[in-house]
Amino acid sequence: MGYVKTAMLMAAMTALFMGVGYLIGGSGGALIALVVAGAMNVISWWNSDKMVLRMNGAQYLAPGDRYGLNDMVGQLADRAGLPHPAVYLMDQPQPNAFATGRNPQNAAVAVTSGLLRNLSREEVAGVVAHELAHIRNRDTAIMTVTATFAGAISMLANFALFFGGSRERAGLLGTIALMILAPLAATLVQMAISRSREYEADRIGAEICGNPEWLASALEGLQRTVPRIDNMAAERNPATAHMFIINPLHGGKMDNLFATHPATENRVAALRAMDGGARPAASAVSPQRPRPASPRSGPWG
Incomplete structure (x- = not known):
């Protein structure tokens, strides 16, 4: 079902891409946009994960x-019944994380250095488990492809500012509306994807790591810390914001309709309402070092 939804999204994005091309250059513009969109579909399917990782400065972290971190991800992936994903580290002070990849066999989990510095090992396990839940649910394909297309549509729409569009079809007012509405349409798709799936990833992630409180505590810590620290790579590539566990952008307070993630306090409340009787023993994650006294200082070296 995940592949069907991804195919439908790619078709919708292609149509939107062609519409932008038509308003900019008429039939010729639509044809060029179709060719470009076709190439982007192929590139997005096979390489969008690498593109997103590169956009965010993620560096491969070898086993050992x-x-x-690789050991932790491997343990949690085994619990989730998943192949071990590649692990990436982003040299970013803002604590955050995301998963990417077109399927579980070609997946990656990326965390920031700030996440390792600010969270305990158990809280990091909760965050990683949330990202593994996205991989198991096959959310990552549609989220990654959306990020690639949304960025491209925004870029194409902005071309209207320079080329003016086809005056008889759109006119100056239509061109200005196009510049606003095309990126907005792509952004709304991002929002719908992220908001509808985060609660489910939280629930399954809590089951994978074995303790809902680990993820709940991590989300509370991220909510306190993320707004105070800029993530410049994400600010340069806002189309990837919906992929992160917490919105990395600092756009100020916005109406809930325009939020890329559900309210953190609602996510925490849902996690803490889960049945605690399902929690396994602490062997869900085998700590390699003692847990620190402070929950905000992880043992990550």
Whole structure:
């Protein structure tokens, strides 16, 4: 079902891409946009994960890393019944994370250095489990493809400012509306995808890591810390914001309709309402070092 939804999204994005091309250059513009969109569909399916990782400055973290992060991801992936995803580290002070990949066999989990510095090992496990839930639910394909297309549509729509569009079809007012509405349409798709799936990823992530409180505590810590620290890579590539566990952008307070993520307090409340009787023993994640006294200082070296 995830592949069907992804195909439908790619078809809708292609149609929107062609509409922008038509308003900019008429039939010729629509044809060029179709060719470009076709190439983008192929590139997005096979390489969008690498593109998103590169946009956010993620560096591959080999097994046996000094943080023990690969070991943790491997343990949690085994619990989730998933192949071990590649692990990436983003040199960003803002604590955050995302998952990407077209399927579980070609997936990656990326975390920031700030996440390792600000959260305990158990809280990081909760965050990683949330991202593995996205992989198991096959959310990552549609989220990654959307990020690639949304960025491209925004860029194409902005061309209207320079080329003016086809005056007899759109006119100056239509061109200005196009510049606003085309990126907005792509953004609304991002919002719908993220908002509808985060609660489910939280629930399944809590089951994977074995303790809903780990993820609930992590979300509370992220909500306190993320707004105070800029993520410049995400600010340069806002089309990827919906992929992160917490919105990395600092756009100020907006109406809930325009939020890329559900309210954190609602997510925390849902996690804490889960049945605690389902929690397994602490072996869900085997700590390689003692848990620190402070929950905000993770043992990550």
